[in-house]
Amino acid sequence: MNGSAIAVSGLRKTYGDQVVLGGIDFEVPEGSVFSLLGPNGAGKTTTVNILTTLAKADAGTVRVAGHDVATGTKDVRAAIGVTGQFAAVDELLTGRENLRLMADLKRVRAAGRVVAGLLERFDLVESADKPAAAYSGGMRRKLDLAMTLVGTPRIIFLDEPTTGLDPRSRRTMWDIVRGLVADGTTIFLTTQYLEEADELADRIAVLSGGAIAAEGSPDELKRLIPGGHVRLRFTDPAAYRSAADALRDVPADDETLSLRIPSDGSQRELRALLDWLDAAGVQADELTVHTPDLDDVFLALTDNTRTDRTRTDNTRKEAIAP
Numbered sequence: 001m002n003g004s005a006i007a008v009s010g011l012r013k014t015y016g017d018q019v020v021l022g023g024i025d026f027e028v029p030e031g032s033v034f035s036l037l038g039p040n041g042a043g044k045t046t047t048v049n050i051l052t053t054l055a056k057a058d059a060g061t062v063r064v065a066g067h068d069v070a071t072g073t074k075d076v077r078a079a080i081g082v083t084g085q086f087a088a089v090d091e092l093l094t095g096r097e098n099l100r101l102m103a104d105l106k107r108v109r110a111a112g113r114v115v116a117g118l119l120e121r122f123d124l125v126e127s128a129d130k131p132a133a134a135y136s137g138g139m140r141r142k143l144d145l146a147m148t149l150v151g152t153p154r155i156i157f158l159d160e161p162t163t164g165l166d167p168r169s170r171r172t173m174w175d176i177v178r179g180l181v182a183d184g185t186t187i188f189l190t191t192q193y194l195e196e197a198d199e200l201a202d203r204i205a206v207l208s209g210g211a212i213a214a215e216g217s218p219d220e221l222k223r224l225i226p227g228g229h230v231r232l233r234f235t236d237p238a239a240y241r242s243a244a245d246a247l248r249d250v251p252a253d254d255e256t257l258s259l260r261i262p263s264d265g266s267q268r269e270l271r272a273l274l275d276w277l278d279a280a281g282v283q284a285d286e287l288t289v290h291t292p293d294l295d296d297v298f299l300a301l302t303d304n305t306r307t308d309r310t311r312t313d314n315t316r317k318e319a320i321a322p
């Protein structure tokens with residue numbers, strides 16, 4: 001396998017006149033986490049579908065676990081696990097029965113032991129004999145992932161694995177993913193949560209306009225874009241307007257009544273900024289120091305079509321002295 005779990009070259013896919021993937025290339029080393037990000041409609045699911053043999057490419061080559069997806073469909077399917085697609089949870093069956101069914105389908109030996117091990121690992125022992133219909137969203141996602149792991153696939157596709165989970169369940173999922181990677185599993189992750197990609201991914205590719213707009217480690221991507229900023233927020237539209245007039249060259253957002261001032265967030269720059277605001281008679285209600293994060297990378301590299309951006313934790317809030 002040359003150390004590559006997934007190798008994609010010149011991958012092209014169109015629907016009618018629409019070029020969804022305009023010849024993309026990327027490689028995922030074995031035992032790593034690769035995250036594909038992009039605005040809604042960028043082609044993430046299309047890519048996952050092609051890589052998992054559910055859709056056909058128009059051109060290019062895709063090798064997964066050393067097999068060409070076009071000619072080695074069976075071999076690819078035997079090597080991969082996909083959450084949310086192949087491993088559909090049957091609501092009427094219990095967690096244990098769902099796992100057992102999957103184990104039987106995959107002809108796993110010592111199925112009872114494998115199932116018991118997975119229930120334990122995913123902390124589902126207590127609810128193992130309840131129907132999946134009675135599971136919470138988080139438990140269902142855990143069961144879904146547990147079902148994906150039956151047969152120990154070497155490459156796992158996780159399509160938005162933590163959407164809708166509370167922060168604790170999300171962290172549990174992250175720990176599970178880290179455990180899988182520590183065991184040598186390769187993870188291909190799509191997520192709406194940039195914080196999740198930041199936490200888990202070794203490499204991230206940002207898909208936009210049919211091409212990979214940037215690829216690199218989370219830190220490399222953050223270095224691609226200019227530094228941080230200070231955001232001033234106002235509650236009074238008149239105060240906002242006069243501040244926007246006073247600070248003419250600063251990007252302003254009329255909807256949120258906020259101004260975005262480029263800054264590295266250092267104490268020296270903040271002091272100078274506060275002096276400048278005082279001199280200009282600007283009185284904001286909230287001042288936020290924002291260091292570059294993946295949200296910034298995402299917004300800089302894509303067409304700003306995404307509005308449901310999530311905030312990462314590196315935003316500090318500070319009160320302005322009246």
Ligand SMILES: Nc1ncnc2c1ncn2[C@@H]1O[C@H](COP(=O)(O)OP(=O)(O)OP(=O)(O)O)[C@@H](O)[C@H]1O
Pocket residue numbers: 015020038039040041042043044045046047
């Ligand atoms: N079977 C299909 N027939 C026609 N167009 C399709 C088909 N599947 C996807 N598309 C189009 O291809 C584009 C990419 O869709 P895709 O689902 O891959 O995007 P995505 O990045 O996964 O988006 P999201 O974040 O919303 O899930 C969209 O414009 C979509 O409408």
